[in-house]
Amino acid sequence: MRGVRRRIAAIAGAAGTLLLLGGCMTVTGQAPGHRGAPGDAATPGAAHGAGEVGYAHPFVPLPSVSLAPVPDGYDPSADASAAVAAAVAAASADGRPVLLDFGSSWCEDCRALSALVDTGGVHRILARNYHLVTVDVGHYDRNTQLASRYVSLAQSGIPALVLLGPDGTRTDTGDPSEFANARNLDADGFAGTLVDWLYLRSR
Structure with a gap:
C-alpha cells in the first residue's frame, strides 16, 4: 500500500x-x-x-453583448414605420439582422409565436443576435402599406416573419407562410430556425 x-x-x-x-x-x-x-x-x-x-x-474573454429589446405581442398603437426605421439604424451600427413579425393579437397562431418568443432559449437568441420588431396588422387593415414592402400577407397569412440584413435588404428565408401555423411549432425548432437564419445572405 x-x-x-x-x-x-x-x-x-x-x-x-x-x-x-x-x-x-x-x-x-x-x-x-x-x-x-x-x-x-x-x-x-x-x-x-x-x-x-x-x-x-x-482563454481570452469574449466581448460582452448589449442585449436588444424583445417585444412581447403586437401593439396597435405603436408607430411601426418608426420602429422598423430605428431597428434598421441599430442594425447598421452593430451588424445584427432585423426580424419583422407581422401579426395581431386576435390571431391564435400569432399568440402561439409570441409564446415561443417568451421561452428562455428563443428570447436569448433574439436578444443577443437580432433586432425584433412586431408589427400589428389588425384584421389586415393596419400597417398594410408597410407590410407590402416586404411580404404579401394575403399569400403568407399571419404571423409572417421577414428577415432584413443590417443594410435593410430583405433576406430570402424560404416560404413566408411557414409560420401561419405557429401553434404547431416548438421552441427548439424555432430556435434552430433563428440560428440558421444568422448564416443567410441578403439579396
Missing part, C-alpha cells in the same frame, strides 16, 4: 497541481527535467511560467 501511495505522490508531483476550472483554462508547459532548446523562453507564455507543468492560461 505504501508503494502505491509513493507512486501516486510521484505522479502528482510530476504533473503539477490539477485545477478543475470547468474547461475554462488551457494547460501548457514542459515535463520536469526538460531544459528545452535555445530560444524556448521566447515562446508565448514563457514569461509567465510556461516552463512549469500545469501552468494555466485563461
